[in-house]
Amino acid sequence: MTFLELKDLRIHFPSDDGLVKSVDGLSFRLERGKTLGIVGESGSGKSVTSLGILGLHKGGRAKISGEIWLDGEELVSASAEHVRTLRGKKMAMIFQDPLSAMHPFYTVGAQIMEAYRIHHDVSKKVARKHAIEMLDRVGIPQPDRRVDSYPHEFSGGMRQRAMIAMALSCDPELLIADEPTTALDVTVQAQILDLMRDLQRDFNAALIVITHDLGVVAELSDDILVMYAGKAIEYGTAEDIFERPEHPYTWGLLGSMPRLDRERTERLLPIKGSPPSLINVPPGCAFHPRCTFADRTGGRSTSEVPELLESEGGHLVRCHLSRDVRRTAWENEIKPNLEAS
Amino acid sequence: MKRRTTTGAAALGAVLALALSACGGGSGSTPKDSAQPADQGGKAEFNAALTGIVNPSDKKGGVLKFANEGDWDSLDPGDTYYGYSWNFVRLYGRSLLMFKSAVGKEGNELAPDLAEGMGQPSDDAKTWTYKLKQGVKFEDGTPITSKDVKYAVLRSLDKEVFPDGYTYFNDFLDLPKGYKGPYKSKGVNTDQAIETPDDQTIVFHLKQSLSNFDYFAQLPATIPVPEAKDTGAKYREHVIASGPYMFQKNEIGKGFTLARNPNWDPATDPNRRALPDGYEVTTNVNADDIDNRILSGDLDVAVLGTGIKQAALGRVLGDPTVKANSDNPTSTRLWYTSINGNVPPLDNIDCRKAVQYAANKVDYQTAFGGEFAGGQIATSMLPPAIPGHEDFNLYPPGADNKGDLEKAKESLKACGQPDGFETNIAYRVERPNEKAAAEALQQALGRVGIKVTLKGFPQADYFALYAGKPGFAKDNKIGLAQNGWQSDWPDGFGFFGQIVDSRVIRDTGGSSNVSVRDPEVDKLLDQAMAETDEAKRNAIWTAIDKKVMEDAYVLPGIWTKTLIVRSKNATNVFVNDAYGMYDYLGLGVK
């Protein structure tokens, strides 16, 4: 049995301007011990997906449909209260920017203890000991002292470590990390990624890493899911995505990938334009207004929504271009450019 | 000798809205509109308490609740100068003489209190002798002697310690030169001013003849003070009672309670019935709250006696049953406009007459609150309640009281100003009524071409620096000035003394007489002071009233009236003309 499986998940938010289709028919599977990277620009629906899994998509106004199977339980139809008992314990989340994601008025220790005590009926003393252990485990020096520090007294990397300690405090089976390194320095990023990789191995958890940064997933992921406008547009193993990417959007992302020998903000192959409105998604292929290859689809790109189709061996792509065209374009036009730099 | 009005100059706008505009209570009056005398035990109808006793009863016991929207100037009998306070002080203090606790005009009559009889004048009314009753005691049981009365009067002369009171005794007693009262002039022999040949006799020696010294003898300053217990400025915190009630608790600024004085002997006191067991008085209470509580029966008396406020006026006048439980007495206060003969062209009598004719008396009355809360239109100076008053009107303002414009124009022609002239009118900025009256006058005089400009001045310095300072008034062409006066007691001396005597006008300012400069009037005043025959004296007051009106130095506005509401719980409710409010000595509890 698959540990985590999403089937045609849709999360829509009604708003004054219309229906916001944040997630629109997303399916994927993830096994224990494996890591899935979900990549996309902001607004692509990747964060909403993760919140949807945890049952944290905002308010009672969101419309959610489809299925989320976690270890044999379906969560979309489960009661909110039941999902709450799973949160923190069975599935936990590491948020972007730990400075704002941790409560500024409570000590780091208190916040870890709180997470632990929700799911474990133990005394404060025991919980405190556990919190110190967790801090130690994520590599915070002098954890017995730092346990009483406030988040603002930590450095960025330390905070993210503490955040990870908090998320792992109940030994979750599914861990979702939402942009875990975005707010950090490059060197610290690497440390955190190492830490996450080690911990995942130790805990044997399923890990979802959400990021706009392909570099991060390259370090961690077994599989990669590229999202655009609420939909998956490419899915495959890390090797598929980095060696044989087939979607023009993925090429764009690869072009934007920061590298140590390059300035972070410098983009070799920028993706022109900006992410589409999730209310008025462009007709046909949602990416076509930004796609430099749209003219090679014979006009289908503006009229027909492309299907997510298997290219080969589980590598899925949602594109009107024929496989040959895509491969040729990659080999001849994109890859040399990327390597030249 | 006007009772002091509270200094209402407020510094902040927000405060202004709440500022009290309390004035001293009234003295006697004869209400002209009370058609016929009510029976003794008069029914509850409008103005019934002006002429009869409402809810007569002999029942003793109970507690009466009084409230004051401000605070007493002082509870010290030697330091208080409000009509309501003089009305109230009789509960705990006994002066040589007192106004009778009686309905209407009879309340204007003096009766012996500590004294056995009225004063005996001798030496051309320069010496006055009083005999004290035997057996009158202070609250601690000590017998009251003439020396206690003498001490009380002498200490009240110290205006550094007692700044609130009147200066009658300072002005008239034949004191040793430089005498400053018993605190500062210790051991100085004062027998030339007050003699106490024995414990029951007190003799006052005056510098000049004073035909009506008996009115002085009713002043609260003659309420005895035991020297041993005198604490000067702090005596107000615990006044030693000689009347039927004494202070049980006294928190200055918040209130006090009176309880029965066990050493008060009713046998020595035919004037007081002392029905209630005590009095609860709260001070500094919101004025509207006072009105509402009286109407709901939670409170008995608004001690100031200045009438209910605008907010509750409609409820009283609009509801026949409520109105039937209220009274509308007239006080001895006159609101008027001084016409300054020093400011051309008002130095010409015809120009002054033009002002008299052109004035709109109805608007003037409205400015002060209308018929019930304001007062009745005045046709001369002397109020109807004061002996010597005569009805006359030298400048009839037309059938509708709105002015006789023809006569006004004739007067202007006679004055040589046929097209009118320009002048200024002064008023006290803190007093919206005076401003409204000034505006009414501005409008009325404008009809005949007299162009009037309004000039507001702070009331604290109104007489000292502005309207009352002759040089300032002349230089700034203050031809007209809003003014008001109230007599301390129903007597021509108390009414006219300070407002028509040209000799009180000083170049340095400060006089309430702004405009009346007539040597003949001065002469008449001196005559009246020396005249011991009451009827003849009253005739002189009439003559003064007429002479001032002939000179047209004063434009009379209104004689004030107040609308007061009877307590639902009180018995023996009646208005005493001496105070122009309910007699606090008479009230009992149902």
Place this chain on the structure above:
Amino acid sequence: MVTYIIRRLIWAAVMLTIVSIITFAIFFLVPRLAGATPESLAARYVGRTANAEQVQIAAEKLGFNDPLVVQYGRFAKGIVAGADYDYGPGVEHCPAPCFGYSFLTRLPVWPDLLDRLPVTMSLAFGAAIIWVLAGVATGVVSALKRGSFFDRAAMTIALGGVSLPIFFTGIVSMVVFSYGNPFSITAPGGSYTPLLDDPVAWAYSLVLPWVTLAFLYAAGYARLTRAGMLETMNEDYIRTARAKGLAERTVVLKHGLRGALTPLVTIFGLDVGLLLGGAVLTESTYSLPGMGKYAIDAITNQDLPKVMGVVLFAAFFVVVANLIVDLLYAVVDPRVRLA
């Protein structure tokens, strides 16, 4: 921390001195500049028909003949070292802090202030408890049920509460509940009983002022809490709290409200500090003999020593409240450093 407090206390003393100088200038210097003489000032505190000599006596007694600096110095000295006062038969020493003697009642001001303080404290603290509980609860519920009928009704009432002046709500409350028309279930104005005399009568005499005053503030606090809650409930750390699996109630109260609390604590401290200086309108409307009523009466009567006393007293509370708020701020928000 200790140095911080000491520095703040010194600063507070400086502030109070400045306040006293400004107040003194307003009431003593400005009239002089406007042309008032010692005599014309003294004329306010004697019978108006007093002759020139008697006004002069009063001016001398009240010290108006001295240069203003000397007058202020005398006032300041009284506070620091006490003063002597000649009340007639003898001289009384008024121990420090002596705020002088009333120009009108000739009684010392300081005992009055101490006497008035419990009334104002009773009023302020009682009302504060009510408004905090009611205002914050309403604000929290409104924020959580944003857009609901409750929210809209509560916010409409709150707008009314903030807009309606107390001399209106106060009088209406008394008309309805005090004057027997239709009810007579609460104490009328001017009926304060000290707590220690009779706690029941104390509460009875204060319940209406409490509720009325609290209504005014509760309205503001409800709006403030609502706005704060709407903001904090959108914070990332709320999502974190939920992700931990916390019950919604805990999320709202422990994480949401705690985050929204900081501005409330600040405002609350300052509000209470200001109120301790006198709830002027409430005390006037209900005739409660507190600091505010005292201030109004003093200003109305131009009783300047009382004005000086009450202004300084009120300023003292504001300064102290500021200090407490700042200290509290550091407690409430650990990110704040006192320096």
